[in-house]
Amino acid sequence: MPLQSARQLTIMTQFIRSLRRLLPSAIIAAAIVLMTAQSPANGQESLPAASQGSTNNIVAVVNADPISRKTLADQAVQRYGTDVIDNMINRHLILQSCQHNGIEVTKQDVTDEIRRLSSKFGLSMDSYLKLLKEERNIDPNQYSREIIWPMLALRRLVADKVDVTQEEFNQAFVAQFGEAVKCRLIMCDSEGKIQKLREQALADPSQFANLAKQFSEDESSASVGGLIPPMRRYSGDTRLEEAAFGLQDDDISEVMQLGDQWIMLQAVRRIPATSPSPQAMPAIREQISDRIRDEKMRSAATELFSKLQQEANVIKVLGTPELEQQYPGAGAIINGEQITLGLIGEECIKRHGEEVLEGEINRKLLTQALRQAGKRVTDADLQEEIARAATSYGILRNDGTPDTEAWMQQVLSTGNVTRNVYMEDSVWPSVALTKLVEDDLVLTDADLKEGFESAYGPRVEVLACVLSDQRSAQKIWEMARDNATDDFFGRLASQYSVEPVSSSNMGKVPPIRKHGGQPAVEKEAFSLKPGQLSGIIATGGKYIILRCQGFTEPVVTDPTAVQSELVRDLKEKKLRRLMADRIENLRTKAEIDNFLTAANEAPRVAEAR
Structure with missing residues (x-):
């Protein structure tokens, strides 16, 4: 990035952070509004065009099998609805306050403010928004909804409390230039x-x-x-x-x-005091006034929002079964106004749609593959998978059997995950993939031999120095060769290694085992004798030099003593590899049209199966 752009980005980042500090976090989240030409202050929200009309509007097609927008909305609400509804309730409180006070913040108001801010950084509005997107992953709509709109709305709601007096300006000027x-x-x-x-x-x-x-x-x-x-x-x-x-x-x-x-x-x-030039004074006055206004607005906005919350009559329907039956189709009721489940679904899609849709696409692929293989997932399979998970994490009863209820309680206590979401997103896919690859899960004698060597065999104790380029590696290798001691090699690693563990521990790294996933390093390490220096090992874009310190004794010498444990671990590892390969293979061969995230992307042609 050019130096000027980097400086502008730094200033912009500081500005955005100041806005986020300025507004209470609840208010920032609350002010996520659909920016239309119509003012949000009218208290009405229209669904995006993509969601209007038929509820069977298609968001993706997987091997000619469609996923409707309603399905996506329902799944997104199930996963994120309780988070989104809190933000939407807060948004409605602000919208209602704007309506009550006759305040409008239009799309043009937001555009004008973005244009004003971009000019302060010497950028066009397009360049300013592009820089935000590229460097801070803030897209224009998000910037408009979550930062600019709430700032403008709150400025107007508390305008009578945030005027900058001449005395306040004078004191701030003295504090900066006096x-x-x-x-x-x-x-x-x-x-x-x-x-x-x-x-x-x-x-x-x-x-x-x-x-x-x-x-x-x-x-x-x-x-x-x-x-x-x-x-x-x-x-x-x-x-x-x-x-x-x-x-x-x-x-x-x-x-x-x-x-x-x-x-x-x-x-x-x-x-002595600094005296700015008359030409600089207008910009200085604007900068100081903005800072004072923002500081005053922070406390005024917090006080206002707290008052809105205290005085509001809010019924949160979503997530409470009794209320869901009493108010069908409603997610919440705020001062008599209803937030529909349709609006909540669209908000969830807007924030999390791509992520949830990827899960639905994978679910379609697995369902289709199970059907083609003549297999199905039963309730007994699901319960068995939960028991397996409980066992693997050591959640057991006194008699050694898996305590599935305790495991479920632990899973559900870690966040906003519900039982249904855990079953759909974790348990079912794992069982489905297991069903699809179980016939391929075969342990050979070679697998057992390699697994035993990896888990229980001897390991090479080494010092390591990792370099980022071959020229440096050649230089360090020559220095290590000419002064062949552990102490000197360790000092070289501390000074030159780009890998944190070896750099901070005088070159000392965990012992190297066979079949650990680094074949080039393992082959070189096991060929060394104590005190020997390796050649330069090029792997993964790095250049590694080893100094052998010796070999450890095997942990176990008789494979039969650990046969059952070894077989269990190897099956688990091989199963996970097969599962990962299968879902990747399904996605590679599938014809997937994702209209939500890639509307203009040509569909991939399915390979012959």
């Missing part, structure tokens, strides 16, 4: 200790810097003789500012208590 005092500081946690230090400093003010270095407990300033950033009026603690501006050069302040610490200052010199 006279400053450069000071040194000494901080102690004992009043008695700092009083003794003050007596020494008063006796010889030139020793203040040395006293700060030796005794100050403010680590950031002690190393530079107690120097702290210049102090200006109206920029922090009034007591400290008054004390600093009351000192002449080299004078020492009285001892002051700051929290549970005690401090004193020494004035170094006065820094």
Whole structure:
């Protein structure tokens, strides 16, 4: 990225962060509105065009088998509806407040604000939005809905509380451009200790810097003789500012208590006020006024939103079975106005549709593959998979059998996952894939031999140095060859290795085992003798040098002693590999049209099966 763009991006990032600090998080989430030419203040929301009309609107086709938008919405609501409904309730509170106060924030208002902000960074609006998307993954709609719209709406709702007075501007101007005092500081946690230090400093003010270095407990300033950033009026603690501006050069302040610490200052010199040019003043005035307004708006908006929540009559229907029966088709009712399940579904699609659709596509592929193979997933299969998971994580009863209920409670306590979602997203796909690959799961004698060697065989203890380019590797290899000691190799690894473990541990890395997934490294390591240096091993875009320190003794020498455990582990690993390969193979061979995320992408042609 060009340097200018990088600087602009840094400034923009700081601005966006300031907006996120400015608005209560609940309000940011609440203000996700559909930006249409019509003002959101009318209290109405229209569904996106893609969702209007038939509920069988198609979002994807998998091998000629369609997935409807309604199916996607239902699945998205099942997974994310309770999160989204909270945000939509908050949004409606803001929309209702805008409506009550006759406030409109139109699409044009949002566009004008984005254009104004982009011009502040010297960018066109298109370039500004493109930079946000490329570098911060914030798309224009998200930026409009989640950052700009709430900022404008809240500014108007609390406009009478955020006007910037001339006095406030004057104080902020002085804090930024006014006279400053450069000071040194000494901080102690004992009043008695700092009083003794003050007596020494008063006796010889030139020793203040040395006293700060030796005794100050403010680590950031002690190393530079107690120097702290210049102090200006109206920029922090009034007591400290008054004390600093009351000192002449080299004078020492009285001892002051700051929290549970005690401090004193020494004035170094006065820094004259800065006088900006008349040409710069309009931009400075706008910058300072915006900052003051944003600071005032933060507290005013928080207070306003808290009041809206307290005074609102909210019935959260979604997620409560009794209320769902009482209010069919409603997700929530806010001050008598209904948020429909259709709107919640569209909001879930907008935020999580791509992710949920990928899951539905995979489910279609697995269902089709099971049908073609003449297999099906039964309830008994699902319960067996839950029992297997409980066993693998050690959730067992006293008699050693899997405690499936305890396992389910543990799963459901980790987040907003429901039992149905866990069954559909984790248990069913795992069982389905197992059914599809179980006939291919065969352990050969070679598998058993390799598995035993990997798990229980000898390992090579080595020092390693990992380099990012071959030229550096050649240089380090020659240095290691010419000074063939573990200590020297370790120092080379600490200085030059780009791999964190070897760099921080003088080259020491975990022992290398056979069949561990790094064939080139393993082959070289097992060919070495203690004290030998390897060649340069090129693998994975890195260049590795090893120094052999010896071999470990085998953990187990008799394979029959660990046969059952070894077979179980190898089957599990091989099963997971087969499952991953099968779903990838299904996706590769499938004809998938994903209209939600790739409407213009030509469908892939299915390979002959």
